[in-house]
Amino acid sequence: MDNISRRKELQNSTNEDALYSKEELFLAISTVIDPEVGFNLVEMGLIYDAVCNDEGNVHVTMTLSTKACPMHQMIQQWVKESVERMKDINEVVVEVVWEPEWNITMANDNVKKALGGGA
């Protein structure tokens, strides 16, 4: 099953019985910090979506600030591991997408302010 089908299936099956909400998954992923900029991936706006079904299968949709990121595989792995550390998680798939392309407006105000671009 490809990533898109898996994501759609999870989104469709996700209901109130889901093991974790999107917010809980985002909270777990927010422990992953980009060592170059010093912010976590959630506040950078790099995590687009995260869904979990009642069996603990998780699909994370994310992007990176650049296609040429040399830490591409590592960051994907860290996101996967951050979710796997949650209780009763069965399988985690991390999908990196390039549409929509990331830009600074997707980051939260703290990041924008710290980077010098204003909030």
Next chain:
Amino acid sequence: MFQISQDFAPPFKLISPFFIIGALFYLISTLYLFGFSVENFHHLDIKVLSFIHLFLLGFVMMVIFGAMAQLVPVVLEVGHAAVELFYAIWPLLGIGTLMMVFGFLYLPALLPYGGTIVLVAMMIFVFEIFATMKKVKKFNVVMGSIFISNSFLFFGIIFGLVMALGYAGILNIDIQAFLGAHVFLVIGGYISITLMGLSTVLLPMFGLSHGFSKKPLYGALSLMSLAVILIVISSFVNFSIIKYSGYTFASISLVVYFYLVYKIYKTRARKENDIYAKSIIFAYLSMLASLVLAVVYVVSEKETLLLASAWLFFFGFFGFAITGHMYKIVPFLVWFERYSPLVGKQKVPMLADMLPKQSSHAQLTFSVFGVLTITLAIVFQNDMMIKAGASFLTFGALAFIRTILYMINFKQGLENG
């Protein structure tokens, strides 16, 4: 759990010799400047030729080759074909460079031998890059720039070896006729085009720039490539219009490239002017100033302006573009090797924590003063200013070595570290 591929980050022990030896050559280059006086300010003076090879081969090429071991897989999005070959490149390039430097100064018979060793080092590099490129399925403009630049390097070193044989008296050739082709193939064709391509990836990556058009890169690459080809042709065909068209296209190419860099700068999300940003800003301003001096030289025909232009291009543009990027690349490689396995298990430093602020800023400040003072020394033909500039640059180079060694030895937070 999937494995993290090491393809995109070759072992640091493979790359670190390039950076350490490159930094030492940078220091030796600054010390060499103390031996200059105004009588040497001629583009065919053996001290000038020797210095240019010391700086460009020992520092610029050495660091670029090391950085390419890391950056080529990132840009090409495939693993190296035979990354182990890089273990052979730095010793050959280092030895060949020293032999060429001594050859120019004391023993021309050494030149072909030094030149051949450099040629072998560069051929290994070029063929490894081409073998890696064969794995690429879909080319983009940056990948194209790497292909073009390495093709020019291939021919540039062939021309260089022929010239070395001429200097040694083995071949009877008109060295002056080959000089333009050799210089433009290596400086314009390889170093400039490599920097154009890579900077289009690295500047937006570090500055978080988005929404700029890459179209100027096509223009800059095409114009520079055309310029190099015309100047090579002009070495064999005695039509000055071909040569001057080449110079014009090369100048326009750099202006277009500067425009692209300016757009990347204006669209960056990361507004802080850290040591990287300051180094890069000085590098590109040097490039622009070098271009202005070159144009004034064409009008005035004062050779000192040509030398000042070349000085700013080499030590100002290449020098600061390289030192600036080393402040990003070295911490990343060290971090990747030592700290990436610890993510999620313990607190790890950020890349910025690994850069010593005082020594890196000392390098920037002393080196800026040094580059500007020597530019003035060349223009005003002043021996005292050469010594003053060399002093500034030597302090800058020492601070640079201290910074590189600090980053390479960074082990904070590690057990036994």
